[in-house]
Amino acid sequence: MIIDVQDLTKRYGGLLAVDKVNFAVEQGEIFGFLGPNGAGKTTCLEMMEGLRKPDGGQVLLKGISVWPNPGKVKNLIGVQLQSTSFYEELTVKEILVLFASLYNRRLSEGQLESLLSMAGLEEKRNAYTNTLSGGQKQRLAIITALVNEPEIIFLDEPTTGLDPQARRRSWEIIRELQGKGKTIILTTHYMEEAENLCARVAIIDQGKIVAIDQPQKLIEQLGKKAKISFASSRPLESVFLAQLGAEAGQVSSAEGQVLFASDPAQTIGVLLEKAKQEGIVIHNLHVSSPSLDDVFLGLTGKELRD
Amino acid sequence: MTFWTLLLANTRLQLRNRGSLFWHFAFPLVFMTLFGLIFGRGAGMLNIGLVTNDSVPAQHFQAAFNEIEGVKLIQGEENTLLEDLQDGQIHVLVVFAAAAAGQPVDVELFYDQNEMLATGTARSVVRGVLDGITRAVLEVPELFRLKETAISTEELTFMSFLLPGVIGMSIMFSALFGTAYPLVTEREKGILRRVKLTPVKTAVFLGAKAVGMTVIAFMQAAIIILTGISLFDVQILGSLFAAALVVLLGALMMVSLGLLLAGVAKRVESVDSIANAIAMPMMFLAGTFFEIDGAPDWLQSVALILPLTHLNSALREVLIRGQELAAVLPALLTMVAWALVFILAAAYLFKWESPKIQGNNRKVL
Numbered sequence: 261m262i263i264d265v266q267d268l269t270k271r272y273g274g275l276l277a278v279d280k281v282n283f284a285v286e287q288g289e290i291f292g293f294l295g296p297n298g299a300g301k302t303t304c305l306e307m308m309e310g311l312r313k314p315d316g317g318q319v320l321l322k323g324i325s326v327w328p329n330p331g332k333v334k335n336l337i338g339v340q341l342q343s344t345s346f347y348e349e350l351t352v353k354e355i356l357v358l359f360a361s362l363y364n365r366r367l368s369e370g371q372l373e374s375l376l377s378m379a380g381l382e383e384k385r386n387a388y389t390n391t392l393s394g395g396q397k398q399r400l401a402i403i404t405a406l407v408n409e410p411e412i413i414f415l416d417e418p419t420t421g422l423d424p425q426a427r428r429r430s431w432e433i434i435r436e437l438q439g440k441g442k443t444i445i446l447t448t449h450y451m452e453e454a455e456n457l458c459a460r461v462a463i464i465d466q467g468k469i470v471a472i473d474q475p476q477k478l479i480e481q482l483g484k485k486a487k488i489s490f491a492s493s494r495p496l497e498s499v500f501l502a503q504l505g506a507e508a509g510q511v512s513s514a515e516g517q518v519l520f521a522s523d524p525a526q527t528i529g530v531l532l533e534k535a536k537q538e539g540i541v542i543h544n545l546h547v548s549s550p551s552l553d554d555v556f557l558g559l560t561g562k563e564l565r566d
Numbered sequence: 567m568t569f570w571t572l573l574l575a576n577t578r579l580q581l582r583n584r585g586s587l588f589w590h591f592a593f594p595l596v597f598m599t600l601f602g603l604i605f606g607r608g609a610g611m612l613n614i615g616l617v618t619n620d621s622v623p624a625q626h627f628q629a630a631f632n633e634i635e636g637v638k639l640i641q642g643e644e645n646t647l648l649e650d651l652q653d654g655q656i657h658v659l660v661v662f663a664a665a666a667a668g669q670p671v672d673v674e675l676f677y678d679q680n681e682m683l684a685t686g687t688a689r690s691v692v693r694g695v696l697d698g699i700t701r702a703v704l705e706v707p708e709l710f711r712l713k714e715t716a717i718s719t720e721e722l723t724f725m726s727f728l729l730p731g732v733i734g735m736s737i738m739f740s741a742l743f744g745t746a747y748p749l750v751t752e753r754e755k756g757i758l759r760r761v762k763l764t765p766v767k768t769a770v771f772l773g774a775k776a777v778g779m780t781v782i783a784f785m786q787a788a789i790i791i792l793t794g795i796s797l798f799d800v801q802i803l804g805s806l807f808a809a810a811l812v813v814l815l816g817a818l819m820m821v822s823l824g825l826l827l828a829g830v831a832k833r834v835e836s837v838d839s840i841a842n843a844i845a846m847p848m849m850f851l852a853g854t855f856f857e858i859d860g861a862p863d864w865l866q867s868v869a870l871i872l873p874l875t876h877l878n879s880a881l882r883e884v885l886i887r888g889q890e891l892a893a894v895l896p897a898l899l900t901m902v903a904w905a906l907v908f909i910l911a912a913a914y915l916f917k918w919e920s921p922k923i924q925g926n927n928r929k930v931l
C-alpha cells in the first residue's frame with residue numbers, strides 16, 4: 261500500500277468539499293477519481309500533494325505523512341496540476357531543464373531524450389511552449405512531472421479538452437509509466453478513460469466516495485441486464501413502467517428514458533404494445549450493454565459532464 | 567546549480583520579451599537622447615541675471631561663468647533684472663549682497679517657479695559655481711569642505727545633472743516592473759503553485775530573480791554612462807567602482823520594493839497602476855530631472871525620505887561630483903534600511919497562489 265488516505269476532509273467556509281474520504285492504492289496501480297464538476301477531485305488530490313491543508317484526516321505516501329510537513333514527500337511525487345501553464349518565452353527543453361534544477365537535478369542528455377520521446381515531443385524540443393498544441397502542452401505537463409523520477413504520479417484531468425486521438429496518445433504515456441512500476445492517481449470526467457486505464461476507480465460526488473472498485477465490477481453491480489433507451493412523445497407514467505418487467509434507470513437528458521431489463525426482447529414488446537394502446541409514439545429505441553456512465557448516473561443521479 | 571539555472575531562465579525571460587527589452591534598455595536611451603536634444607548643449611542659452619557688489623566672490627562668480635558654454639550673464643540693477651525675470655528674459659537672478667570682510671556673503675537667488683526645468687538647471691549651475699568658488703576662495707570661515715574635492719564648472723551642464731537621474735529612474739522602473747510583473751503573472755498562471763511543489767527554497771527562487779534584475783541594472787547604468795560620455799560630453803569624475811556599489815544597493819532596494827509590490831498586487835493589471843502610482847511621483851520628487859527646492863517645505867521633506875532620492879543623489883555625488891563613498895554613506899545606509907523594510911514587508915505579504923487560481927481554475931480563467 262503506497263498511498264493510504266484516511267478520513268480526509270476539507271471545508272471551504274460552509275461547503276464540505278471533501279468529506280471523510282478513505283482509500284488506499286497499491287504500488288504500480290493506476291487509480292482513477294471519477295466525478296462531476298465540483299465533486300472535490302482536485303481538492304482531494306491537492307491535499308495529498310501537500311498543496312492544500314486538510315481540515316481533518318491524514319495522507320500517508322509510502323508511510324510518510326504528508327501533513328504537517330509536505331516537504332518530506334516532494335521528492336517522492338510528481339504532479340500535473342489541473343491548469344497547465346508554462347513560461348511562454350521558454351522552450352520545451354528549457355522548461356524540463358529548469359524544473360529538474362528545481363529538484364537540484366541535472367538532466368542528462370539521455371534522460372531528456374527519453375522524456376521527449378515518451379511525450380512525442382522530440383521535434384518540439386526547441387519550440388516555445390506557446391506554440392504547442394493543447395495535447396502537446398498536456399503531455400509536456402506530464403513529463404515535467406517526471407523530471408524528479410517520482411514513484412507516485414498525480415495527474416489532474418490529463419486529457420480534458422483533448423480530441424480522442426490526443427487522448428489515446430496520453431493514455432499510452434500513462435500505461436508506459438505504469439510499466440515502469442510507477443503508481444498513478446488520476447482524475448477524469450471520461451468513462452472510457454477510467455474503463456480503459458484504471459485498475460480501480462473511486463466515484464466521488466459532493467465530496468464523498470460513493471463507490472470504489474474495478475470498473476468492470478462496478479458495471480456488474482447493475483446485474484447482467486440490458487440497457488434500453490428510447491424517447492417518447494409523452495412521458496410514461498410509473499404504473500405503465502411497472503408493467504414492463506424492467507426497472508427504470510435514471511433519466512438522463514441526452515438519452516430520454518432508460519430501462520434496465522433482464523429480458524430485453526420481452527420488455528420491448530410490451531413497451532411498444534402499451535404505447536400503441538395509449539397513443540404514445542416511441543422513437544430512437546436502442547438496446548445496449550450498460551457502461552460505467554450508467555453506474556455513475558445510477559449512483560449520483562448526475563451526468564459526468566455538464 | 568538550481569540558482570544558476572533559475573538565473574539563466576529569468577534572464578532569458580527578460581531578454582526574450584520585447585516589451586521588457588524596450589523598457590530596460592531602449593527607454594532610458596530614448597529619454598537621454600530626447601532630453602539631450604531639447605536641453606543639452608547649444609539648445610537654448612541659460613540666461614542668468616547678476617547683481618554684484620564688486621566683492622571678491624562676485625568677481626569669481628563672474629569669471630567662472632565666462633568659462634561656461636551656454637550660459638549668458640546679464641548684469642544690471644536689481645529692479646530691472648527682476649522685471650526681466652518676470653518677463654521670462656532671464657532664468658534666474660543672482661544678487662550678491664555687500665558683506666563685511668570675513669563674513670559669508672549673502673547670495674540671493676530669484677527664479678520663476680513655473681519654469682521648473684530651465685530654472686532648475688540654471689539653479690544647479692549657479693549652486694555649483696558658488697560651491698566651486700567657496701572652495702577656490704576659502705576665505706569664508708564656516709566652510710569646512712575639503713580643498714581637494716574636484717569640481718569643475720563644466721560638469722554641471724544639464725546633461726551631467728540628468729545622467730545619474732536617468733540611471734536611478736531606469737533602475738527604479740525596471741526593477742519594479744521587471745520583478746513584480748513576472749511574479750504576479752506566474753502566480754496568476756499557477757506556475758508559482760507548480761514551483762511550490764518542488765523542493766526549491768523560496769529564498770533561492772526569489773534571489774535568482776533579484777540577482778537577474780541587478781545584472782540588468784548594471785547593464786542599464788553602463789549603457790547610459792556610455793551614451794552620456796559619447797554623445798553628450800558628460801564627464802564622469804568619480805570612481806566606477808564606487809558607482810557600481812551605489813547601483814548595486816539601489817537595484818537591491820528597488821527589487822525589494824518590486825517584491826513587495828508583487829505581494830500587494832492581486833492581479834497583473836493592478837501591477838501597472840500600483841507601480842506607476844509609486845514610481846511616477848517618486849521620479850519627479852527625487853530630483854531626477856531638476857532639484858525640487860522650489861517646492862513647498864513639506865513636499866521637500868517627503869522627497870527627502872523617498873528611496874529614489876537617495877539613489878539619485880548618491881549616484882550624482884559619486885559619478886558627477888567625484889565624491890568618495892564615505893561622503894554618501896548616509897544615502898547608502900538609507901538605501902539599505904529601505905531595502906530591509908521592503909524585504910520584510912514582502913516576506914510577510916508574499917503568496918504563492920492567487921485565490922482565483924485554486925480549484926476550478928480552468929473555468930474561472
Ligand SMILES: Nc1ncnc2c1ncn2[C@@H]1O[C@H](COP(=O)(O)OP(=O)(O)OP(=O)(O)O)[C@@H](O)[C@H]1O
Pocket residue numbers: 272275277295296297298299300301302303304342921924925926
Ligand atoms: N479555494 C476554494 N475556495 C472555496 N471553494 C472552493 C475552492 N476550491 C474549490 N472550491 C469548491 O470546492 C468544491 C470542490 O472543488 P474541486 O475543485 O475539488 O472539484 P473538482 O472535482 O476538481 O471539479 P472539476 O471536475 O470541475 O475540476 C467545488 O464546489 C468548488 O467550488
Ligand SMILES: [Mg+2]
Pocket residue numbers: 301302303342416925926
Ligand atoms: Mg478539478
